Amino acid sequence: MYILAIDPGSTSTKVGVSHNKKLIKNSVEHLSDEFLKIKNVIDQEEIRFNNIKQFLNENGFGDLQFDAVVARGGLLKPIEGGVYLVNDKMLADLRNGLNGEHPANLGGTLAKRFADIYGCNAYIVDPPVIDEMWEIAKITGLKDIERKSKFHALNHKEVARRVAENELKKKYHDCVLIVAHLGGGITIGLHKYGKVVDVNNGLDGDGPFAVERAGGLPLDGLIEYLQQNSLDLNQLKRIISKEAGIYSHLKTKNMKEVESKYHNDDYVKKVVDAFIYNIVKEIGSLFSVAKGDVDAVVFTGGLAKSEFFMSKVKDYLKFIDKVFVIPGEYEIEALVNGALRVLKGEENAKIYK
Numbered sequence: 001m002y003i004l005a006i007d008p009g010s011t012s013t014k015v016g017v018s019h020n021k022k023l024i025k026n027s028v029e030h031l032s033d034e035f036l037k038i039k040n041v042i043d044q045e046e047i048r049f050n051n052i053k054q055f056l057n058e059n060g061f062g063d064l065q066f067d068a069v070v071a072r073g074g075l076l077k078p079i080e081g082g083v084y085l086v087n088d089k090m091l092a093d094l095r096n097g098l099n100g101e102h103p104a105n106l107g108g109t110l111a112k113r114f115a116d117i118y119g120c121n122a123y124i125v126d127p128p129v130i131d132e133m134w135e136i137a138k139i140t141g142l143k144d145i146e147r148k149s150k151f152h153a154l155n156h157k158e159v160a161r162r163v164a165e166n167e168l169k170k171k172y173h174d175c176v177l178i179v180a181h182l183g184g185g186i187t188i189g190l191h192k193y194g195k196v197v198d199v200n201n202g203l204d205g206d207g208p209f210a211v212e213r214a215g216g217l218p219l220d221g222l223i224e225y226l227q228q229n230s231l232d233l234n235q236l237k238r239i240i241s242k243e244a245g246i247y248s249h250l251k252t253k254n255m256k257e258v259e260s261k262y263h264n265d266d267y268v269k270k271v272v273d274a275f276i277y278n279i280v281k282e283i284g285s286l287f288s289v290a291k292g293d294v295d296a297v298v299f300t301g302g303l304a305k306s307e308f309f310m311s312k313v314k315d316y317l318k319f320i321d322k323v324f325v326i327p328g329e330y331e332i333e334a335l336v337n338g339a340l341r342v343l344k345g346e347e348n349a350k351i352y353k
């Protein structure tokens with residue numbers, strides 16, 4: 001069976017072509033001035049579609065007859081985890097940015113365009129809005145405001161399954177894990193018996209600050225900041241999700257560069273130490289609500305590739321028996337596996353309503 005997997009990021013789209021347990025992965029870069037000028041994510045669809053098509057043609061995949069096209073889904077309404085058929089309702093919600101703006105909104109629309117060419121189905125798997133959160137974890141100190149589940153669900157679930165099966169020799173559904181995805185955004189979630197029962201919203205200002213994201217902010221400071229800088233809400237949202245975090249302090253999103261300056265620049269050291277402090281604080285809070293009954297803590301994402309950052313967090317976590325590092329992300333693998341489960345009849349595709 002041939003499967004095409006599509007995972008849109010901010011300036012690239014990761015593409016996977018899978019056939020009989022072989023997987024070829026590549027990152028298709030969108031670097032044209034025309035692309036970089038586009039303000040709304042959803043308006044990037046045409047360029048991304050053409051770039052992916054060009055990649056398939058140039059790499060000998062142009063004539064393949066795919067059996068399914070599968071993509072990282074976007075900011076839909078909150079739904080349970082699983083594989084979903086891309087339908088008209090989903091396409092409309094993705095195009096309208098129902099629950100926010102994110103490159104993953106293009107996953108479903110691109111998958112559908114390619115699937116229509118091959119005459120097969122398009123699917124999404126575990127989009128960032130899957131919501132398995134305990135009700136207690138959603139209640140905040142203001143009646144009308146609820147915490148939302150928006151996280152790197154696809155990679156969280158895949159690495160959690162891998163650690164459960166390969167390291168702990170248990171089923172994912174029998175484990176309690178704290179998974180920390182450390183990338184441009186950071187999400188740290190408590191996986192209890194197969195469900196992500198508490199996790200910080202990695203996009204909109206919750207949890208630890210990340211490479212480009214603000215995380216939770218003191219409200220009085222935020223109100224003053226909004227007034228002093230005369231910002232409208234869209235500008236504020238952009239700052240919180242793209243121009244905050246490490247970037248707001250150090251004016252770079254390249255954490256290798258940050259790492260190289262740590263020992264020679266006092267301000268870099270101060271910010272990085274605070275960055276690590278906030279990550280382990282979030283892990284500690286989940287450890288507490290799990291009453292300390294945790295099989296393992298798992299680190300993943302781009303920053304988990306760095307021995308420097310990993311040794312700093314591990315230094316705080318000496319009280320936890322098992323800490324695993326699964327560097328990078330396994331989103332393409334998770335997409336292919338999801339589509340295969342449906343094609344083999346092991347799982348039914350859910351219908352988005």
Ligand SMILES: Nc1ncnc2c1ncn2[C@@H]1O[C@H](COP(=O)(O)OP(=O)(O)O)[C@@H](O)[C@H]1O
Nearest residue numbers: 183184185211253254255256301302303305306
């Ligand atoms: N080997 C490494 N050492 C330190 N930082 C790294 C390394 N590899 C990637 N990063 C950092 O990880 C971040 C990107 O992580 P990634 O999970 O790829 O993010 P995203 O998918 O959110 O863009 C960047 O800030 C990048 O500089």
Ligand SMILES: CCCC(=O)OP(=O)(O)O
Nearest residue numbers: 128150151152185202203
């Ligand atoms: C937290 C929701 C998904 C997300 O933020 O993904 P990226 O960090 O890859 O933008």
